[in-house]
Amino acid sequence: MNRWLRERVDAAYEQLLSREIDGVPTHVAVIQDGNRRYARRQGSDATDGHREGAETTEDVLEWCQEVGVEELTLYAFSTENFERPAEEREALYDLLCEKLREFADAERVHENGVKIRALGAVERLPKRVREAVDYAEDRTRDYDRFVLNIALAYGGRSELLEAARGVAEDVESGAVDPEEIDVETIERRLYDEPVRDVDLIIRTGGDERTSNFLPWHANGNEAAVFFCTPYWPEFSKPDFLRGIRTYEHRQESWRRTRARRALALLGAMSDRELAEARSIVDRFRDSLPTAEQPDEDELEGADSSGPAAD
Structure with missing residues (x-):
């Protein structure tokens, strides 16, 4: 199929999916997998794959706002990423700094009232990344129309463990009565500000697992999950709309x-x-x-x- 015809077919398919969508999730969480495999297939360095993936991230933010999603969480850097080669880590840190500052200064971010927040053990990251996080959060702190969470140095199991330790310490000190521990008690220790329950998890790259991503807010809410084969840099709007449709079918079944x-x-x-x-x-x-x-x-x-x- 020639390129012109492929583009026409893709455009028609996108329109069909858009017409089929009725309800949308409030909070979408994305595992951006396949950047390095995409780069290898292209004969490029891993850094090139991450940079192209960052462009997809900007598109997804726009698509979420188009359909009415109110919160988006991106799995940008997991605790396992600390095990990658030093050269690749440093390149990732540089890219994170660049994109955080770029997002924080973007006109459309301010026009659409996007609040940028970091989730995870940010204190484990280099100083330059922490400063970029502070810059992005400070620049968008007063917005509330859309929330963009960037999961950095993130591990869901570690997150729950730290929350449990905090509750245990409060019980031991007498600050909390064990009989009064409830859902809100845990949630207050997870993040400084509330995070909505996750309605839909999207994972690219072909692997069918959620990698311990937002377990409290996704598993507890029985979130719909959409696995797809394109690597993150290849993720398209029709792929995104198929994910939204998966959420709708999940809701209908429920x-x-x-x-x-x-x-x-x-x-x-x-x-x-x-x-x-x-x-x-x-x-x-x-x-x-x-x-x-x-x-x-x-x-x-x-x-x-x-x-x-x-």
């Missing part, structure tokens, strides 16, 4: 499951529980196939057949 469970339980509930179950059925009834949707007579029958209130 709604159907909730409705089916509520219907199954109606006949076994007490009067006090029945109102809540009927409310769930009413909310999610339309997500069921037509043949499974109950009518009012069935619901009334469930009311009369249920056991008496305790």
Whole structure:
């Protein structure tokens, strides 16, 4: 297929996907995998792959804002990246410094009210990277229309471990009552500012694993996951829209499951529980196939057949 025809086909496919999208996730998290493999395939250095990947990152930020995503988290530098050769690490540090400052000064970032935040053990990074992080955060601190999280020196297991240690220390000192520990207790120790639950994780490069990325906010929220084969520098808008569609299908499945469970339980509930179950059925009834949707007579029958209130 010649280049002109390929571009026409891709444009038509992108339009089709855009028309199919109805609801969008609030928070998308991306594992940007495949930069080095892309560079090797091109016969280039790893640094060239990371630099081309940075261009994709800018595109994804724009696509998120176009469809209505409100928060984007990018897995830019994991704790495992510290094990890479010194030359590659230094090149990555330089690129991070350049892009953080570039983003912080970009006109579109300020026009769209983008808040830039770093997640992870930033204190482990070289001084020049920490200074670039401070610069980007300070320049965008007052914005709240869109949040861009950059995961740096990040490890999900380490993050949870540090939070658990903090809670244990507070319990030992008497500052926290063990009976009062709840979800908010942990979340307050994870980040300085709230992070929304993750609705969708996208991973490029062909590997089907989430690499311990945002476990508290993604696993706890049963986030949808979209794995795709393109390396990060090749990731396209149609790929992005396919990821959004995966989230939509996940939500539709969740709604159907909730409705089916509520219907199954109606006949076994007490009067006090029945109102809540009927409310769930009413909310999610339309997500069921037509043949499974109950009518009012069935619901009334469930009311009369249920056991008496305790």
